[in-house]
Amino acid sequence: MSSTPAREAILTRLAAACRTPAPVPAPADIWDAPELDAPKRLELLAKRLQAVRTEVHVTPEKQWKAKLAELLAARKPATLAHGTGAWFAKDLPGICKKPGMPALTPYYEDVDQFKDALFGVEASITTARAGIAETGALLLTPDAGEPRLLSLVPPVHFVVLRARDIAASFAGAIRDLKLAEAMPANLVLISGPSKTADIELTLTFGVHGPKELIALILT
Amino acid sequence: MKSDSFDFTAALQKALADPQIGGNFRGALDGLRGKRLALFNDAEELASLRATGKALKARVLSRLPELLTQLEANCEKNGIRVHWAETTEQANRIVLSILRECGADMVVKGKSMVSEEMGLNRFLEQNGVEPVETDLGEFIIQLAVEPPSHITAPALHKNKLQVAEIFHRCVPGAPYTENVEELNAIARTTLREKFRTAKAGLSGVNFAIAETGTLVLVENEGNGRMCTHVPPVHIALMGLEKVVEKLDDLPPLMRLLTGSATGQLLSTYVNAITSPRAEGELDGPREVHLVILDNGRSTMFADPELSGALRCLRCGACLNNCPVYVRVGGHAYGSVYPGPIGAVITPQLEGIDNKGDLAGASSLCGACEEVCPVKIPLAGHLRRIRAEGQAAPGEGCVRGAGAKRSLVERLAWTAWAYTETHPRLREYLLRAAALMGDKLPEVGPLKTWTAARTAPRVAPKSLRQRVREEGIRHE
Ligand code: SF4
Numbered sequence: 001m002s003s004t005p006a007r008e009a010i011l012t013r014l015a016a017a018c019r020t021p022a023p024v025p026a027p028a029d030i031w032d033a034p035e036l037d038a039p040k041r042l043e044l045l046a047k048r049l050q051a052v053r054t055e056v057h058v059t060p061e062k063q064w065k066a067k068l069a070e071l072l073a074a075r076k077p078a079t080l081a082h083g084t085g086a087w088f089a090k091d092l093p094g095i096c097k098k099p100g101m102p103a104l105t106p107y108y109e110d111v112d113q114f115k116d117a118l119f120g121v122e123a124s125i126t127t128a129r130a131g132i133a134e135t136g137a138l139l140l141t142p143d144a145g146e147p148r149l150l151s152l153v154p155p156v157h158f159v160v161l162r163a164r165d166i167a168a169s170f171a172g173a174i175r176d177l178k179l180a181e182a183m184p185a186n187l188v189l190i191s192g193p194s195k196t197a198d199i200e201l202t203l204t205f206g207v208h209g210p211k212e213l214i215a216l217i218l219t
Numbered sequence: 220m221k222s223d224s225f226d227f228t229a230a231l232q233k234a235l236a237d238p239q240i241g242g243n244f245r246g247a248l249d250g251l252r253g254k255r256l257a258l259f260n261d262a263e264e265l266a267s268l269r270a271t272g273k274a275l276k277a278r279v280l281s282r283l284p285e286l287l288t289q290l291e292a293n294c295e296k297n298g299i300r301v302h303w304a305e306t307t308e309q310a311n312r313i314v315l316s317i318l319r320e321c322g323a324d325m326v327v328k329g330k331s332m333v334s335e336e337m338g339l340n341r342f343l344e345q346n347g348v349e350p351v352e353t354d355l356g357e358f359i360i361q362l363a364v365e366p367p368s369h370i371t372a373p374a375l376h377k378n379k380l381q382v383a384e385i386f387h388r389c390v391p392g393a394p395y396t397e398n399v400e401e402l403n404a405i406a407r408t409t410l411r412e413k414f415r416t417a418k419a420g421l422s423g424v425n426f427a428i429a430e431t432g433t434l435v436l437v438e439n440e441g442n443g444r445m446c447t448h449v450p451p452v453h454i455a456l457m458g459l460e461k462v463v464e465k466l467d468d469l470p471p472l473m474r475l476l477t478g479s480a481t482g483q484l485l486s487t488y489v490n491a492i493t494s495p496r497a498e499g500e501l502d503g504p505r506e507v508h509l510v511i512l513d514n515g516r517s518t519m520f521a522d523p524e525l526s527g528a529l530r531c532l533r534c535g536a537c538l539n540n541c542p543v544y545v546r547v548g549g550h551a552y553g554s555v556y557p558g559p560i561g562a563v564i565t566p567q568l569e570g571i572d573n574k575g576d577l578a579g580a581s582s583l584c585g586a587c588e589e590v591c592p593v594k595i596p597l598a599g600h601l602r603r604i605r606a607e608g609q610a611a612p613g614e615g616c617v618r619g620a621g622a623k624r625s626l627v628e629r630l631a632w633t634a635w636a637y638t639e640t641h642p643r644l645r646e647y648l649l650r651a652a653a654l655m656g657d658k659l660p661e662v663g664p665l666k667t668w669t670a671a672r673t674a675p676r677v678a679p680k681s682l683r684q685r686v687r688e689e690g691i692r693h694e
Contacts, residue, residue, distance in 0.1 A: 007303035010459065010513045014284040017521035022274070022281040031264070031271040031471045048484065111502035115449075119415055135474075135485040144499035148448045152441055170470040180466040183431045185497040186448070189489040194441040197481075198356035198372065200379050201247050202399045207355055207407055208414075209441025209488070 033134040033169035041133040041166040042217065048136020052192035053205065054213045061162070061218040068125075068158070069095050071214060072102060077123035077156055081105040085145010086127050088160060107147050118149060123156035124210075128190075130173045131166035131217070137191040138215060139173055141184040148186050157210040159190070163219045225553040227576040234551035243378050244548050248539045251372075254482025255536060255590070272475045273594040275468045276530035279460075283520065286429040286462045287511065293432025297494040299507045307337040310512045314339060314421070314454055317508055318348055321452045323418035327410075329436070329443035330354040331423030332370055332533060333456040333512055335555045336568075339421075350421075351413050353442040355406050362389040368549030370556065371480050371535040376548055410442065420446030420504070424457035425532075426472060427509070430465045431493060434509065437476060439487040447492060453504040455492075459511050460529040472532065475592035479534035515568040515618070522616055525600055528563050530593040537587035537597060543580050552577055559587035563600040570619030571608050578604035646684075652677040 036044065046056045059067040072080070072095070080102040082092055089106075096104050105121050107114055126146050128138040138159050142148040151157055167173035170189070174180060179187070194209030205211050234240055259265040279286060291301045304310035310333075318326060326343070328334065328350055340350040340361070352361040356374035360367060362385050367373030374382070379397055386405050387395040393405045414420075422443055426435040434455050436443045447453045463472065477483040496503035520526045538544045538558030549557040554565040554574060562577040578601045587597040607615045608623030615621050638645050655677070665674065680688075 004303075006305045006309055006513075009305055010303055010511075010517055011284050011288065013513075013517040014287070014459075014520060017517070017526075018284060019281060019523065022278040024278065030274075031268045031474075033470070052487070107501065109501065111449075114501070115415060119411065137485055137489075142500075142503075143497070144501065147501040147503075148444075149502050152444050152448065170473070171467065174466055174470070180430060183433050183466070183491065183493040185492075185494040185500065186503060187491040187493070188444070189485065190487065191485050192487050194439070195487055196355045196403065196440045198354070198359065198374055199377075199382050199399050199402055200243065201250055201372075202379075204400055204403045207403050207440045207442075208353070208410065208445055 032171055035172075036133060036168045038163070038166075041131075041168055042163050042219070044133040045131045045136060045166050046217065048133070049138075049191065049215055052136060053195075054136075054192045054215055056215045056217065058163070058217045058219060064160070064216060064218050065091055065095050067216060069098070069101070071158070071216075072096070072123075073100060075123070075156065076100070077102045079103050079105050079121045079123065081107055081118060081121040081124040081150060081154055083126065083146030083150055084108050085143065086125070086160075088125075088127075092125070107150055111147070111149065118153050121154045123158065124150045124154040125158040125160065126150050128159045128161040128215075129165065130177060131161050131163075132168075132170050132173050132189065133166055134169040135189075135191065137170070137189040139177075140188050140190060142186050142188070143184065148188075151188065151190065152209050155206060155210055156212045156214070157193075158214045158216065160216045160218065163217050166217075225573070227551075227553065227580070230551045230553055231547055231580070234547035237548075239376060239378070240546070240548040244376055245545055247372070247375055248545050251481060251539045255479060255539070256482075258478045258482040258484065268471055268475055269592055269594055271471045272532075272592050273530065275463065275472060276532075276593050279463055280520070280526060280529055282464070283459070283462070286464060287459060290427055290429040290432060290462050291511075293429065294434075294509055295432075297432045299432065299434070299492075299494065299509050302508060302510045303513075304510055305513045307512070307514050310337050310456065310510050310514075311339055311342040313510050314456075315343065315346055315348070317452065317454055317506075318343075318419055321418050321506070323348065323450075323452070325349040325351060325413070325417055326419045326421050326454075327351050327353050327413050327417040327446045327450065328357070329420070329422035329438070329446040330357055330373075331421065331456050332555065333423055333458050334421065335367060336458075336514065337456070337512070339456075351410070351417070353410050353413070353446060354438075355403065355440060355442075358406055358410065359385060362386070366550065366555070368557070369535060369538060370533055370558075376550070410445075414445040414449045417446075417450045419452040419454065420448075420450040421454045421456065422447050424455050424461050424509070425476065426469060427457055427462045428464075428466055428469065429462055433466070433491050433493045434507075435469065436490045436492070437473070437486045437488070438490070439481075439483075441488060444488055444490050447490065448503055451504055452506045452508070453492075453495075454508045454510065456510050456512065459513055459516050460531070476532045476534050479532070479536040479590065479592040518618065519564070519567050524603060525563075525567065525617070527595050528560065528567075528597075528600055530595055531560055531564075532592060533560075534592055536590040536592065540586045540590045542582060542584060542586065547580075552580070559597045559601070560595070563595075563597060563604065566604050566607075566619070567617055570622070571604065571615075571617055572619035572622035575604065575608045575619065575623050578608070646681065649677070649681050653679050653681070
């Protein structure tokens with residue numbers, strides 16, 4: 001690499017100036033969010049997500065397909081993109097076969113082939129691997145079965161989360177999922193629809209990412 | 220980016236006379252301050268968070284070379300190519316060569332203050348590559364051909380009428396509209412096309428985690444995710460102080476960053492990139508490059524006191540709370556980083572001879588230190604930079620030290636010290652001054668000083684004299 005002399009020079013300068021290591025802060029001195037029981041986690045997650053304009057629907061797992069059908073019927077997207085690896089992928093054709101439901105657009109090809117289709121899709125649906133109650137966020141780890149751009153490009157994004165996967169805090173989710181040992185290629189926390197306040201601090205949604213974020217939490 | 224001849228006093232006067240800054244700018248910053256206070260409403264929790272933030276970043280600094288090597292090793296292991304640059308010139312060349320290799324003649328850019336520091340856009344344009352800023356605020360000022368005026372809200376100085384005019388003039392086919400939703404839609408449509416077709420994307424880095432080799436990007440718009448996931452090549456730029464030790468350090472640092480910047484519990488997106496497209500994945504960049512920039516930071520690091528400024532998270536809270544910044548805005552500073560943190564690091568990066576004056580733009584009220592999430596003693600640093608400016612030859616440590624040393628000022632202080640240590644002389648001079656009453660000659664520094672203030676009046680009798688004559692009354 002052409003920048004190797006730069007690397008050596010920088011590291012040598014830093015090493016020459018290095019001082020005694022600062023002590024590791026004791027765990028007690030590190031700020032952490034409080035623990036919460038399951039109902040509290042669900043309640044707080046829903047509340048915090050709604051506070052940042054996410055639409056939240058809590059449904060028993062048995063009725064979730066009807067709930068999704070109802071939401072799709074209300075919104076009427078022409079197309080719905082999804083990953084083939086989502087646990088509900090096999091249920092979607094059944095849900096979408098009735099008239100008035102969106103045409104399914106499975107994302108199974110390389111982005112080079114799928115990009116144009118994806119940029120034209122009206123809605124998408126993905127799973128969330130975890131929820132974070134304390135900050136009101138959905139944690140997604142896109143992979144081969146659910147590609148990265150599904151949760152970003154379409155203007156309406158449905159996210160399906162199981163209530164048992166809600167962690168109390170971000171730190172808790174890092175521990176539960178053992179992320180420090182195996183970070184996925186990409187991990188994203190999403191707390192609401194895309195937004196900006198760059199013009200006169202006027203809050204507007206959907207500037208680049210989805211304009212609407214709809215979370216279905218299954219109990 | 221260096222500005223060659225910069226007249227700070229003139230820039231300040233221009234800013235103070237600008238009604239735009241006096242109105243919109245202050246209103247906007249009042250809003251940001253209010254939101255920060257509303258989020259951090261529990262004083263005890265905030266104190267514990269800030270203590271944590273300071274401890275974590277101080278620890279990073281104490282192990283900096285080791286953590287950078289660990290970060291490099293883990294990134295490379297994950298498939299992220301790491302490049303080092305001592306100067307902005309080197310960093311620009313690295314970026315250009317990556318772009319040339321992938322055949323990109325256009326690059327979509329997420330927000331990156333380091334790229335501003337590098338003057339990257341100008342460099343790319345000179346070399347035939349079109350940089351496209353995609354953060355809405357950056358997009359606006361790129362069209363307007365202006366530098367950012369705030370580190371997190373770059374187009375803060377523009378109102379919607381100005382944005383309407385800029386879009387209508389610069390975006391082909393854009394209608395004139397003052398509706399903010401419609402203005403956003405214009406940016407969205409224009410930039411989507413760029414995201415879809417770009418061969419490379421560029422971003423900054425908020426935190427680089429040594430333990431896992433992960434780059435963390437914090438944003439609300441989603442343009443950062445577009446730049447880092449849609450094009451086949453992603454280049455991330457970071458100052459070497461952005462490294463953190465562990466993934467576990469992220470939650471408190473994130474809370475401090477978004478809370479201090481915009482009063483948000485969390486930003487809309489936290490995008491953690493650990494590797495390029497993995498085996499089997501259908502999207503994500505095939506190549507990820509990380510450029511680690513020094514540009515004077517290792518020199519700052521060598522100073523045991525001033526190295527504290529390397530804890531900075533670039534949240535912008537010190538700007539929003541600075542009585543000087545709030546009145547003059549970002550452009551008056553004539554530097555990439557304005558406000559208190561800018562006045563501390565710019566003279567160090569560009570030399571006191573070039574930018575030492577910035578450290579004078581502070582009342583040392585300490586409002587910046589009070590809000591800084593990692594407790595950087597900004598006022599103390601400003602005082603130190605001022606002192607460095609007056610350092611005797613061979614004594615200062617900061618680049619360009621001693622550049623502000625003036626014979627008149629030194630003589631004045633020597634005379635003052637002599638007077639203060641010789642009571643007789645002092646009393647004599649005070650009496651002489653008292654005789655002149657309020658007719659002190661308004662010349663030299665006093666003339667400048669009284670331009671906006673009332674001249675001090677010397678009392679007819681000194682306190683000492685009155686005590687001698689009247690005694691002390693105990694009431
Ligand atoms: S110095 Fe402190 S308050 Fe200012 S930008 Fe940096 S972290 Fe934020």
